[in-house]
Amino acid sequence: MRIGTRKSTMALAQTEEIARRLSAAKPDLDVEIVKFETVGDSDQTGKLLTHGGKGGAFVAEIRAAVRAGKLHAAMHSLKDMPGNEDTPGLLIGATLARDPPTDALVLRQGLSIEEFKRSQGKGFKIGTNAVRRAAYARRLFPDIEVIHFRGAADTRVRKLDRREMQRLPGGGEAGPADALIMARSGLQRVGLAGRIACDFSPLEMLPAVGQGIVAVECAAADWQTRQYLSLIDDVSAHLSCDAEREVLWVLNGHCNSPIAGYSVIEGTQMTLTASVLDETGGQFIEASRSGPAERPRELGRAVGLELLQKGAAEIIARTRPAP
Missing domain, CATH: 3.40.190.10 (Periplasmic binding protein-like II)
Structure with missing residues (x-):
C-alpha cells in the first residue's frame, strides 16, 4: 500500500504511525510512504488563502495522486481538510485515536x-x-x-x-x-x-474542527484499501470527525473564517460545541448540543443551524475574501 504524506517532521511521524498500525493489523501488507512537498510547505511566508486555503496548500496535490491511482491512500491532519466542499470519489477510510486537541x-x-x-x-x-x-x-x-x-x-x-x-x-x-x-x-x-x-482549555480556546485527529483518505471505489484501513479505524475519533465536519459543511466556512468545533463522547452520548468569531475576537457566538453519538451528522447539523440562526453567516461573509 502506497500512502502519500507531506515531508514535514510532524506529517512523517503521523504517517509512520499509520504504517506501524497497518503492519501490526496485517503483517503481510507492504506499506510504502511517499513524500510530497506541497505548495504550503514550499511557501513558508505567504498566507494560505493565496493557495486556496489549507486544502489547496497541503491537501490538493496528495489528493490528486490518489485520484490518479498513484497512491492507495493519503495522510492528512483532519483540521487541514476543507469541510465546506465535496471531495468526489474520495472518503476518509480511517481516523486514528484523537491526540490532545487543545x-x-x-x-x-x-x-x-x-x-x-x-x-x-x-x-x-x-x-x-x-x-x-x-x-x-x-x-x-x-x-x-x-x-x-x-x-x-x-x-x-x-x-x-x-x-x-x-x-x-x-x-x-x-x-x-x-x-x-x-x-x-x-x-x-x-x-x-x-x-x-x-x-x-477548550473553554478558553475552542479547538479547530478535527484538531488532534489524523485522517487517512482513499478512493471510495477502492474496496481493498478501505478494508485494510478499517482495521486501524478508531470509532470514537471517526464519530467526532463526522460531527465536527458537518458543522463546517452547514456553515460553508472558508480558510479565513474563525470557526471552532469540538465534540466529547461519554458513553452513548456526544456533546458538540462550536463557535464563530470575527477576526478581532470582538464578536462571538457559540452553540452546544448533546445527542446520540451514533448519529453524529445530525448533531453537527443541529449545531451548525443554531449558529446560523445566531448570525454566523454574517460574520463568515465579512471574512470571505473579495472575488
Missing part, C-alpha cells in the same frame, strides 16, 4: 509564564497563522499584538528562539515574536512538548 502557549527562551500572566500579554507579540487562534488570543488578551507566523511546528519554535523577523505576505516584516500559539498534539509529535508553557 492549543498551547510556547514562550521564547528566557521568558517565563509568570511574566506573561502578570502582564496579561500586554507588550507581547504572539505569532500564529490560524485566524481562529488569533481571534481567541485577541479575545483572551486584548492588549497583545498578533503577528503572522508560519512554518512547520519545529521550524516555528526555532524561529521563535532565534528572534527571527517574519516576512509579511504583502511585504515588510513583523516581530520578533515573544510567544506562539500552537497545537499541543503537534508539539508532542515533534518532541517539543517540554516547550509548552501552558495549555488553553
Whole structure:
C-alpha cells in the first residue's frame, strides 16, 4: 500500500504511525510512504488563502495522486481538510485515536509564564497563522499584538528562539515574536512538548474542527484499501470527525473564517460545541448540543443551524475574501 504524506517532521511521524498500525493489523501488507512537498510547505511566508486555503496548500496535490491511482491512500491532519466542499470519489477510510486537541502557549527562551500572566500579554507579540487562534488570543488578551507566523511546528519554535523577523505576505516584516500559539498534539509529535508553557482549555480556546485527529483518505471505489484501513479505524475519533465536519459543511466556512468545533463522547452520548468569531475576537457566538453519538451528522447539523440562526453567516461573509 502506497500512502502519500507531506515531508514535514510532524506529517512523517503521523504517517509512520499509520504504517506501524497497518503492519501490526496485517503483517503481510507492504506499506510504502511517499513524500510530497506541497505548495504550503514550499511557501513558508505567504498566507494560505493565496493557495486556496489549507486544502489547496497541503491537501490538493496528495489528493490528486490518489485520484490518479498513484497512491492507495493519503495522510492528512483532519483540521487541514476543507469541510465546506465535496471531495468526489474520495472518503476518509480511517481516523486514528484523537491526540490532545487543545492549543498551547510556547514562550521564547528566557521568558517565563509568570511574566506573561502578570502582564496579561500586554507588550507581547504572539505569532500564529490560524485566524481562529488569533481571534481567541485577541479575545483572551486584548492588549497583545498578533503577528503572522508560519512554518512547520519545529521550524516555528526555532524561529521563535532565534528572534527571527517574519516576512509579511504583502511585504515588510513583523516581530520578533515573544510567544506562539500552537497545537499541543503537534508539539508532542515533534518532541517539543517540554516547550509548552501552558495549555488553553477548550473553554478558553475552542479547538479547530478535527484538531488532534489524523485522517487517512482513499478512493471510495477502492474496496481493498478501505478494508485494510478499517482495521486501524478508531470509532470514537471517526464519530467526532463526522460531527465536527458537518458543522463546517452547514456553515460553508472558508480558510479565513474563525470557526471552532469540538465534540466529547461519554458513553452513548456526544456533546458538540462550536463557535464563530470575527477576526478581532470582538464578536462571538457559540452553540452546544448533546445527542446520540451514533448519529453524529445530525448533531453537527443541529449545531451548525443554531449558529446560523445566531448570525454566523454574517460574520463568515465579512471574512470571505473579495472575488
